[in-house]
Amino acid sequence: MPEGHTIHRLAAEHLRVFGGRAVRASSPQGRFAASAALLDGRVLEQTDAHGKHLFLGFGESGWIHVHLGLYGTVAFGDGPAPEPVGAVRLRLEGDGGHADLRGPAACELITAAEKDALHARLGPDPLRPDEDPQPAWQRVSRSRTSIAALLMDQKVLAGVGNVYRAEVLFRLGISPHRAGRDLTRAEWDALWSDLVGLMHLGAAAGRIDTVRPEHTPEAMGRPPRVDDHGGEVYVYRRSGMPCLVCRQPVRTETLAARNLFWCAGCQQR
DNA sequence: TAAGTATGTTAAG
């Protein structure tokens, strides 16, 4: 489930399980074998996350840069690792357990300078401490592009994906088709602060929940929703179903090759 | 067995 909250969670989990100790690194699948051999036995000193990019720091040896893409996963386990199942790109093993990385779009060994260059092309991340949203507002307030597209642009904001994009626009009643430059400063401030809150909740829970207490299925006397992404949401992947607030059918359309979900009744601003 | 789907990004046309 790779939006930014997942990546920050993974950074913390890698540090907790492996940090400060030598780890064994391998690539059962083989596609990261040469770099894994270089890192095998080194100490994981620090981890970092910026948007959907995960960084594992091995001091002078450099950083592992991981991007999960659409369907990459990391599976942690206790104790010694079993025989690898499926295509395991990177396996880390330590005294505290092991972790298997499968299906990432990127898994590469990079230098500190290369890491700096990656940070430089990413916008502010609602999950990074003391992050300044001002550069994002500068871009948004000058752009004719829709706010729905801008929220997904990692150069503008880092870490927001298709679920948070749809949900935060719903929660603020903002139409996804509004041009960025037509947003008020107050609307932008509300978007940023809602993302900060929602994504911290998501990082803590390991799933995306956006439904306010008064609209939960329990509060509304309806059966809980069943969806494989695991969280309670207002519009994401609910196309055709009645809006939890106004009962109009949730709408969907394809925008920049991604599915956009919104409620025409609730999002008129 | 094949096709379709997914919370993403890049590069080619």
Added chain:
DNA sequence: TTAACCTACTTAC
């Protein structure tokens, strides 16, 4: 704007 790519899982035939 389209295709390609990384993988696993579900559904259709």
